Amino acid sequence: MNILIVYAHPEPKSLNGALKDLAVRHLAGQGHEVRVSDLYAMGWKAVADGGDFLSRDSGERLSYARASKGAFADGSQSPDIAAEQEKLLWANAVLFQFPMWWFSMPAILKGWIERVYAFGFAYGVGVHEGERWGDRYGEGTLTGRRAMLSVTIGGRAPHYSDRGVNGALDDILFPIQHGVLFYPGMEVLPPFTTYQADRLKAEQWPSVEEAFKARLDGLFTDAPLPFRKQNGGHYDTQQVLKPCLGHDASGTRIHLVKPGEPEQLPVGVKIFETEEL
Amino acid sequence: MNILIVYAHPEPKSLNGALKDLAVRHLAGQGHEVRVSDLYAMGWKAVADGGDFLSRDSGERLSYARASKGAFADGSQSPDIAAEQEKLLWANAVLFQFPMWWFSMPAILKGWIERVYAFGFAYGVGVHEGERWGDRYGEGTLTGRRAMLSVTIGGRAPHYSDRGVNGALDDILFPIQHGVLFYPGMEVLPPFTTYQADRLKAEQWPSVEEAFKARLDGLFTDAPLPFRKQNGGHYDTQQVLKPCLGHDASGTRIHLVKPGEPEQLPVGVKIFETEEL
Numbered sequence: 001m002n003i004l005i006v007y008a009h010p011e012p013k014s015l016n017g018a019l020k021d022l023a024v025r026h027l028a029g030q031g032h033e034v035r036v037s038d039l040y041a042m043g044w045k046a047v048a049d050g051g052d053f054l055s056r057d058s059g060e061r062l063s064y065a066r067a068s069k070g071a072f073a074d075g076s077q078s079p080d081i082a083a084e085q086e087k088l089l090w091a092n093a094v095l096f097q098f099p100m101w102w103f104s105m106p107a108i109l110k111g112w113i114e115r116v117y118a119f120g121f122a123y124g125v126g127v128h129e130g131e132r133w134g135d136r137y138g139e140g141t142l143t144g145r146r147a148m149l150s151v152t153i154g155g156r157a158p159h160y161s162d163r164g165v166n167g168a169l170d171d172i173l174f175p176i177q178h179g180v181l182f183y184p185g186m187e188v189l190p191p192f193t194t195y196q197a198d199r200l201k202a203e204q205w206p207s208v209e210e211a212f213k214a215r216l217d218g219l220f221t222d223a224p225l226p227f228r229k230q231n232g233g234h235y236d237t238q239q240v241l242k243p244c245l246g247h248d249a250s251g252t253r254i255h256l257v258k259p260g261e262p263e264q265l266p267v268g269v270k271i272f273e274t275e276e277l
Numbered sequence: 278m279n280i281l282i283v284y285a286h287p288e289p290k291s292l293n294g295a296l297k298d299l300a301v302r303h304l305a306g307q308g309h310e311v312r313v314s315d316l317y318a319m320g321w322k323a324v325a326d327g328g329d330f331l332s333r334d335s336g337e338r339l340s341y342a343r344a345s346k347g348a349f350a351d352g353s354q355s356p357d358i359a360a361e362q363e364k365l366l367w368a369n370a371v372l373f374q375f376p377m378w379w380f381s382m383p384a385i386l387k388g389w390i391e392r393v394y395a396f397g398f399a400y401g402v403g404v405h406e407g408e409r410w411g412d413r414y415g416e417g418t419l420t421g422r423r424a425m426l427s428v429t430i431g432g433r434a435p436h437y438s439d440r441g442v443n444g445a446l447d448d449i450l451f452p453i454q455h456g457v458l459f460y461p462g463m464e465v466l467p468p469f470t471t472y473q474a475d476r477l478k479a480e481q482w483p484s485v486e487e488a489f490k491a492r493l494d495g496l497f498t499d500a501p502l503p504f505r506k507q508n509g510g511h512y513d514t515q516q517v518l519k520p521c522l523g524h525d526a527s528g529t530r531i532h533l534v535k536p537g538e539p540e541q542l543p544v545g546v547k548i549f550e551t552e553e554l
Contacts (some may be wrong), residue, residue, distance in 0.1 A: 110381065254440060
């Protein structure tokens, strides 16, 4: 299979660098084709601006989305953007290796998303009319691909537990896992996390290594997070979860299909009229 | 009062630009001192790397946090970083004006946080020993300041409602409002949001303008989000919310003090021994 690793850390000798190297070695050793986008080493341009569109009149008022739509359609995107899109289309799975900084991805990786996720590529895909809001959340250009975050975290695991002071990890990662990865159609595996990353001792590395290898081995077989598909009939015409669903869950978790629920419900049909059951 | 506006949009003639200009005009008209960090216009360096530390040996392995700690302590931070820290210390309130891109802030603003929020300035502040995990979440360098997000959003409000397909807005903003603003001590006001930002018509502007002015007028008087303070006795020694609290809320909302709850509970005392009541 083809695997793209998107890696964002300034120091090759870091834990993140070691995890990236391990992933390359292990996946290649299993016979996969591996490509790496090493954003710091590439000097990736992090800032989305008018320079991303080659045939744009620089005196014109910039709507980034509109300019992105035009440039994606007519092939006038900056070549670094097109190259990353090509890698995503090539990949069967995408692994993101980064440190959690201020409860999100590093700016250089956020800028990769903003620039590579063009209008017509990652959003604005499919029919938008009437009750249909395009192909997103489980459908879209990147359908059929798997994605996994491998995140190093400075803090301790209890601080990220369901009732931990930082917020639950799955809540913190929801904007990325649901909003960035699931949105254009990728299946998202549970994250691989390394806590207290700055304090990892040499003797702890073998257990991290084994745990990471086990997750890499499951890249194409482990069960993805069961996010509800937008067009799976779970949401009403306003894109609000139907009243019959999600009542025993909370917060972001209402967007996960429960065991026993059908993945597909009749589209456009309100199953219960009242908001509360 | 002193108000810092941190503004991140590439196009001055955008809705974001108009909201920023309105805020400057309105707040100055009320007699406040206003300064603006216009990140695109400043050519703000978005990427955190070794270049942020003037006296660092470039051959040395980079730990960004460790280098940040040293450079903040001995005054060898990049001058652009120190200048923004000085603005934050000067301010009584900080307004962030930006478009929501991929369910978070633009990369250029994320990079502002990563670089300006130095070790010793925004984290690693206060005593860390025994049961005390430093001054954070309601305490820290920026205590006494107010913060508010003004966010433009391409999608429609129902998609961001409590059961909307994108996730609830307060869940999506939790990593920023709780993890970035409340963490170093700022009081966080509810966000000002403008939905369907790309479709706003000229005749809709006056109502947006009035609503924004009303929020600006309340910058120092509106009630902030009642996030629980880390050292307010609500969390146990593992920084996990005590079993007696947060049981009628869900997800990120368990970190909000409920009406009637005391803001301060005895620190270090477990009120209930069982996890479930």
